[in-house]
Amino acid sequence: MNMQNIMAQAQKMQREIMQKKEELEKMEFTGKSEWVEVTFSGARIIKDVKILKEGIISEDDKEILEDMFQIATKDAFIQINKAMNDKLGQYAGALDGLM
DSSP, rough: OOHHHHHHHHHHHHHHHHHHHHHHHHHHEEEEEESSEEEEESSSEEEEEESSSOOOOOOGHHHHHHHHHHHHHHHHHHHHHHHHHHHHGGGGGGGGOOO
């Protein structure tokens, strides 16, 4: 295989990776906990946060609410990472530094 063919294949692969990355960035992922729902774009930008617990949250519940927000956020990021791995397969690990 000559160098020109290798470069052409690398450029094609790079275009495909960037296209799939753009597709993922347009998707939305919603993480949920018992009290909180948080939605992120595939680019990991918060799109929406909802408190699901009805009524006024007391000061005592503040810590619990913060924990629930963390759980929901982690859930959304797990979904984003799974979709990235599903879409990009073997190339997902190489993108860690690019995203």
